[in-house]
Amino acid sequence: MGTTGQDNNDNEGKGGKDEFKRSASHFADRITADGRDGWPVAADRYRLVVSRACPWANRALISRRLLGLEEAISLAVTDPIQDERSWRFTLDPGGVDPVLDIAFLSEAYDAREQGYPGGVSVPAIVDVPSGKLVTNDFQRITLDFATEWTALHRDGAPDLYPEAHREEIDDVAESIYRDVNNGVYKAGFAVHQETYDTTVERLFARLDQVSERLSNRRYLVGDTITEADIRFFTTLVRFDTVYHGHFKCNRNKLSEDPVLWAYARDLFQTPGFGDTVDFDHITRHYHQVHTNINPTAIVPIGPDLSSWLTPHHREQLGGRPFGEATAPGPVPAAETVPPAGRA
Template identity: 75%
Template sequence: MSGDGNRAYGQAAFTRSRSHFADRITADGRDGWPVAAGRYRLVVSRACPWASRAVIARRLLGLEDALSMAIADPIQDDRSWRFTLDPDGRDPVLGIGFLSEAYDKREDGYPGGVSVPAIVDVPSGKLVTNDYQRITLDLATEWTELHRQGAPDLYPAALRDEIDEVMADVYRDVNNGVYRAGFATTQEEYAVACAALFRRLELLTERLARQRYLVGDTVTEADIRLFTTLVRFDAVYHGHFKCNRWKLTENPVLWAYARDLYQTPGFGDTVDFDHIKRHYYQVHSGINPTRIVPLGPDLAGWPTPHGRERLGGRPFGDGTPPGPVPPGEEVPVPGLPRPAPGQAR
């Protein structure tokens, strides 16, 4: 998905349409797409919370060499996601200027939106999947032969029922809830979405006050999915989407939890606040017609001590942290000049 992508609007409440291309890349290749190092390319936007899940999972699992990554410009035009960050405005591996070209190769005349994350088959140039809910789960469970040594188990079999239950609540009220509030067209619709969002955040606060991670004592897929919304909360959702009963920084438990994850290798080193803010404030012109990007919030608090170690837990379980960010995938430190197109970003 994207902050602007695969959605249904109308007089009824905000809904998010299902992914149209739901093929799976599996170890046995049962959908015709077997796991293979170097065959596929993950297309993302660092602005998009749904795509950011895949970026984090890929890094935690050490799949950077096996699954290459294309980063789209956070500002879309009428053809949606584009590769204008790359030299000559074309992805150097796929050779295309717009992600829509991979969609067209898969299905001529496809009428739906062009969304990220997306995985493209490099040899054919065809889109394989844009199933944002399934991609990360398959990276964790189907790509295991290509995981780095010491990779964490992000979807442990013994905890899947609980993880699924937590993720369903987080998706409905938080991940999707901020969009339901932000794109509401009536006061009542907005009020219902906003109330459900903060009610769920309060329940999560109670849960995380007594345990370091959402499920079990290690980082799981559930933490990844909550983090990608929390890290955008004060930067865009509080103001832009009117989710303003309180800021993340005003909730001691959630703010410490978010900082804990941000400081965990594989999380904060994938976050680009510049891309996030410019996308939401400049692309959503229906909400922000001036397209002015606010100067705040102050980001200085993200690296500060969080104190969550007292709750125990080990982020990677018996595994190890991921290594350094690969060259070309580094995110600029906030406040420093951004690289020119084609340089590391």
């Protein structure tokens, strides 16, 4: 989000005259089984850097957990509140990441490309031995977790990007990305009424379409959780907390759409999803960092989050979250987040 995640545009948190535009990831090397980009898959070599506030980083957290890559790739969590140097490790003792020995993620960017002029974004994967950023390609990281890191997957790991369904997953995910994942940002940072109106109309048209799709099927593609569900969930779980009010996506709340609300709760209550979500980080980041939208930086008191744990009844539609695979085990103690409740 640029200076606040993967939103690589100069307007976020600063104001500006231009409409929101997301830049392509500048560092798009891939970590692969054959190491063709110079970065081979290896246990204990790489560190995943995330902000729990960021939906794009949340994707990587979910995928890593579902596939059981916690022991293979370590995790660094940034402070949800940034300063002028962007993502910082002030949650760690002494304000320094204990593995990378840096205070700011930008130091890993500088180690890779001195004088890099773009935004410092998460998720990011850093090569621990060299301290260099490997990739900030948020669209590719989770796909490679699913397809290139298979030798290090846990026993019973699900196939999140099954080859037989990849074309459909890609099509569904692309439309959701364009109109929903990215759409909420285009609405929130719109500086012209016409842009806002058009964006919000497309956002809710897509949500209505997906709601209809999910009215008689448990998951977006096939009868198990796939990459498409992960990508949709990370926007839905933030919708009522920040996008509805803060980003003015307020035709209706997620909780007012019976299908999408039940679908989101179903995923939230599935191991690997809700246990990666930190509503406190989400709420404070959006309201305290985006000062062009919320100049007072006041953090709202709601909404009440306890309803995320209420019955969803989606199991009546059939399907199994992981198919023949199994659910991930308990969250590592060092990576636990507060349970759903008041933000």
